[in-house]
Amino acid sequence: MIKHTYIHIPFCHSICSYCSFCKILYNHKYVKLYLEALKNELNHIYQGEIQETIYIGGGTPSVLDVNELEQLFKILSKLKKDTFTEYTIECNFSSLNLEKLLLFKKYGINRLSFGIESISDKNLKLLEREEQKNQIVELIKLARKLGFNNINLDLMYAIPKETMSNLDEDLEFIMNLNPEHISTYSCMIEPNTKLYLNKVKAIDEDLDFKMYQKICNKLKKKYIHYEISNFAKEQYQSKHNLGYWKNEEYYGFGVSASSYRNNSRYTNTKSITKYIKGEYDYYHELLDKSDKMSYEMILGLRLLEGVSKKNFFNKFQQDIKDSFDIDSLLEKKLLNESKTHYYINEKDLYISNSILVEFIKE
Amino acid sequence: MIQENIRNFCIIAHIDHGKSTLADRILEKTGAISKYELKEQMLDSMDIERERGITIKLNAVQIKYQTNDQTYFLNLIDTPGHVDFSYEVSRSLAACEGALLVIDASQGIEAQTLANLYLALDNNLTIIPVINKIDLPNADVLKVTQELENIGFNKEEIILTSAKTGVGIDELLEAIINKIPSPNGQKKLPLSALIFDSIFDSYKGVITSIRIVDGTIKVGDTIKMMKTNATYEVLSLSINTPHEQEVKELSAGEVGYLYASIKSLEDVKVGDTITLLNNPTSKALPGYKEMKPMVYCGIYPIESNKYEDLREALEKLKLNDASLVFEPETSKALGFGFRCGFLGLLHMEIIEERIEREFHIDIIATSPSVIYEVLLTDHKKVVIDSPTKMPDRSxxxxxxxxxxxxxxxxxxxxxxxxxxxxxxxxxxxxxxxxxxxxxxxxxxxxxxxxxxxxxxxxxxxxxxxxxxxxxxxxxxxxxNLVKMDILLNGEIVDALSVVVHKDYAYKRGKLVVEKLKEIIPRQLFEVPIQAAIGTHVIARCDIKALRKNVLAKCYGGDVSRKKKLLEKQKAGKKRMKQIGSVEVPQEAFLSILSTSEK
The missing domain is CATH 3.30.70.240 (Alpha-Beta Plaits)
Known part of the structure; x- marks a missing residue:
């Protein structure tokens, strides 16, 4: 049973310097062809299960015009939903307006995700983003008025040359907006980004960690820290993302989208021209039981609650402690155990890769 | 072969002064090999030799040369140029009557030019000075001529050549015939032959290079090695032209190769004298010396399951190189490995490189050490070839x-x-x-x-x-020597211990811990690195604890990538040596080598 769907909309009005996602500049002609291809892919692959979550990400899905958005939602209406379905769309503020919000409402969108990242001029300049504080405040007010009561805001930190006081300013601004959910990431300088090509240097590891600590400490006063980089008010954890971390299956439609189905992890082509021609040309990783067990651990240990012993047993008919050398990790206190779960201590989350390698088979 | 028409000579030179190229040119000029056959540096048969431009193993070639209606037989004996192999050089010199002293026209006389010249003079050889590479734009023949005059040569006897273009080679060949004396041994005397080299061939076994001083050796003779007293039957004799050619006998003055059923290079000592079992000579040839290693280091496989492969590699290398010694050694930090002894640093580097290149074993070599002598309080003297064997200071x-x-x-x-x-x-x-x-x-x-x-x-x-x-x-x-230990997280890493002079220990300790701090990546916890003499810490540096090793974002599209990233980290971890609870990259063990002031 596949319960989650991800839809990738690769269009943006401008390209941010840190972005390594698959995207192109917005263009009517391409949007038309792209939506056509998306429809074909979805119709071809989707098996008709009720979807607990649908997530439209990008790129910037909200840059599509009203007609294009309507067309998109019609394509997606093929996906079966029920009253509990979490239906998210990623937006930026400069492309969003009342008309689009009303359209979202009409098609059942019940969660909005905004990439604010930062409001400090210095950071925005480096990130090549143009966000207006006033516009943000107004649009969020408007969304709330229309009944959107599940809003996520993204906050980026450890931006090259960022200082603690820049971060304080961003944190305060975001917390004042009182979103239900906050995702926060340290700025990674990844290949194929402008930052990388311009040889921008990442900030010092110790400062990065201090910023992370500060964010955790501040947000924990109002939010539940439930995943390395995610915070939510009670009941507002992202169900879609929890699906990934609990190693559940999902569809992924659109250029560069990944899916997990039929014991395989697929990633579609990253070339828009190929995608439009229907050449999905995906990367394919066939998983055996031990791969799946590895994934269960390396994904689940991102959650503060950790990996459920019972779920693991139900999935694999064997216990975690019989599948991995758990004892030595417990002994080194790199892993902790409750009655129901194994989890990484909060203080070690930021070095979790050093622990997760133990769950990778030779 | 008429003994008067034999000329045995070698070429001596500083490294890179064109010795092997000159040898190639002589081979080509005399028609011993065609231009097509001529790989650069024909005489150097190992890849490393050709790449590094160093002659490691010896080689002897017989060249036929016609002049003045006479056929001459020139035996060119190639010698290694490096000081590490000076004993091998001295034995090959002893097989000759003359030497070409080759000097690079642009470089002039260098350290090994003189060192080799003195060795040649010690062996009473006739020297023909040659200034080579005169074709180079920065050649300074006048200056080099002066340098040669300063060490006692006459301007007139100097021959100018360019091994590259072939200039001066004819003149050089004439000088070899006219100046170098023919060998003066006596055929009628009992056999006395000098072993000046031996190599191990995986098909034929041990091949011994010999120079007959007196007497005659024939296929089927029973021979005796005078040092080891071992006896063998001569299975075949041959010369190298440089194509191998079997002969029935070799007589006084001649140079060739001998095959007998010799199993290991250890049974054939360079410098030993061969004679006949039933008609022995009364006196061995002079100059025999047992070769002793000067430099030792530990060699360990990075993957501990490669220990047996490493042993096999060392055994195979030893077949070719009797001067390499090794014995098993255990290190707390590095596990099972070998303590290996070498003639010198170059020798050590070559062996390490051959293990990695020819046998595909990744190794950690510990810092090289010399042999120390320690007089104990009970008046016993002990020899220390590894810092870990240093006795307690008391x-x-x-x-x-x-x-x-x-x-x-x-x-x-x-x-x-x-x-x-x-x-x-x-x-x-x-x-x-x-x-x-x-x-x-x-x-x-x-x-x-x-x-x-x-x-x-x-x-x-x-x-x-x-x-x-x-x-x-x-x-x-x-x-005043002390053992300096390096401690990681409070534990001594034996493979990093070194013996140092007490007055220099502080400086060195500081450099080593700083260098290690650069090389060892951050660990999950803070790791102190200390240098200590006994229990006294003389230098300290701390590696900060790892603060960040996380994939901050991990959603649907990142999952496979995340696993790949972790797999990469896992592979990287495997290449490190786990020492106590600290993961140490292999460079750390070499780092002690290159620690010196910037």
Whole structure:
């Protein structure tokens, strides 16, 4: 049973310097062809299960015009939903307006995700983003008025040359907006980004960690820290993302989208021209039981609650402690155990890769 | 073969002065090989030799040369150019009556030029001075001629060549015929043959290079090695033209190869005398010396399951190289490995490189050590070939370390820099000679341990590459030595221990811990690195705890990538050595080598 769907909309009005996602500049002609291809892919692959979550990400899905958005939602209406379905769309503020919000409402969108990242001029300049504080405040007010009561805001930190006081300013601004959910990431300088090509240097590891600590400490006063980089008010954890971390299956439609189905992890082509021609040309990783067990651990240990012993047993008919050398990790206190779960201590989350390698088979 | 028409000679030169190219040209000129067959440096048969431009193993070629209605047989015996192999050089010199002293027209006389010349003179060889590479744009024939005059040659006897273009080769061949005497041994005397080299061939077994001094050796003879008393039957004899050609016998003055059913190179000692079992000569040839390793280091496989492969590799290398010694050694830090002894640093580097290149085993080599002598309080003397074997300080009465006499040849403008370097390495100045107006020879007495680290690199860099050096062992001298341990997270890492002079321990300890801090990545916890003498810590640095190793974002599209990233980290982890709870990259073990002031 596949319960989650991800839809990738690769269009943006401008390209941010840190972005390594698959995207192109917005263009009517391409949007038309792209939506056509998306429809074909979805119709071809989707098996008709009720979807607990649908997530439209990008790129910037909200840059599509009203007609294009309507067309998109019609394509997606093929996906079966029920009253509990979490239906998210990623937006930026400069492309969003009342008309689009009303359209979202009409098609059942019940969660909005905004990439604010930062409001400090210095950071925005480096990130090549143009966000207006006033516009943000107004649009969020408007969304709330229309009944959107599940809003996520993204906050980026450890931006090259960022200082603690820049971060304080961003944190305060975001917390004042009182979103239900906050995702926060340290700025990674990844290949194929402008930052990388311009040889921008990442900030010092110790400062990065201090910023992370500060964010955790501040947000924990109002939010539940439930995943390395995610915070939510009670009941507002992202169900879609929890699906990934609990190693559940999902569809992924659109250029560069990944899916997990039929014991395989697929990633579609990253070339828009190929995608439009229907050449999905995906990367394919066939998983055996031990791969799946590895994934269960390396994904689940991102959650503060950790990996459920019972779920693991139900999935694999064997216990975690019989599948991995758990004892030595417990002994080194790199892993902790409750009655129901194994989890990484909060203080070690930021070095979790050093622990997760133990769950990778030779 | 008429004995009067034989000429046995070798070519001696500083490294890179064109010895092997000159040999190639002689082979080509005399028609021994065609131009098509001529790979560059025909005589060097190992890949490493050809790449590094160094002749490691010896080779002898017989060349037929017609002149004045006579056929001459020239035996060209190739010698290694490096000081590490000076005993091998001296034995191959002993197989000759003459030597071509080759000097690069652009470089002039260098350290090994003189070292080899003196060895040749010790063996009473006739020397033909040759200035080579005269085709080079920066050739300075006049200057080099002067240098040769300063060491006692006449201008008239110097031959100018370019092995590259072939200029002067005919003249050189005439000089070989006319100046080098024919061998003066006697066929009628009992057999006396010098072993000047041996190699192991995986098909034929041990092949021994011999020079017949007196008498005759025939296929089927029963021979006796005078040092080892081993006897063998001669299975075949051959010469190298450079195509192998079997012969029935070899007589006084001739050079060739001998095959007998000899299993291991250890049974054939270079410098030993071969005679006939039933008609032996009464006196062995002079000059035999047992070769002793000068430098030791530990060699460990990075993956501990490669220990047996490493043993096999060392055994195979030893078949080819009797001067390599090794015995099993265990390190707490590195597991099972071998303590290996080498003639010198170059020899060590070549063996390490061959293990990795030819046998595909990744190894960790610990820092090289010389052999120390320790007089204990109970008056016993012990020999220490590894820092870990250093006795406790309470039972040590005196410590001694090997010293060498170093001769450095350099343009005079670098005298200051060279002296500073030698002084810094605990050198004792002996004297200085001017070779001509611009070049000097500086003599220092230095502890061998100070030159096994990075002396040569430092010398090259402080003289812009102009200086060269050579050294000879002079003996053991009392010295205040201590063992310096390196502790990681409070635990001694035995493979990083070194023996140092007490006065220099602080400086060295500081450099080592700083270097290790750069090399060892952050760990999950803070790791102190300490240098200590006994229980006394003399230097300390801390590696900060790892703060960040996380994939901050992980959604649907990142999942496979995340696993790949972790797989990569896992592979990286595997390449590290786990020492206690600290993961140490292999470079750390080499780092002790290159620690010196920036």
């Amino acid at each position: 039972v040590i009465a005196k410590t001694y370390e090997p010293f060498v006499k170093v001769s450095i040849y350099s343009p005079k403008e670098y005298i200051g820099a060279i002296m500073e370097l030698c002084q810094d390495r605990r050198g004792i100045f002996n004297n200085m000679d001017y070779l001509n107006d611009t070049r000097v020879t500086i003599y220092y007495q230095l502890p061998l341990s100070e030159i096994v680290y990075d002396f040569f690199d430092k010398l090259k860099s402080c003289t812009k590459g102009y200086a060269s050096f050579d050294y000879e062992f002079i003996g053991y001298i009392e010295s």
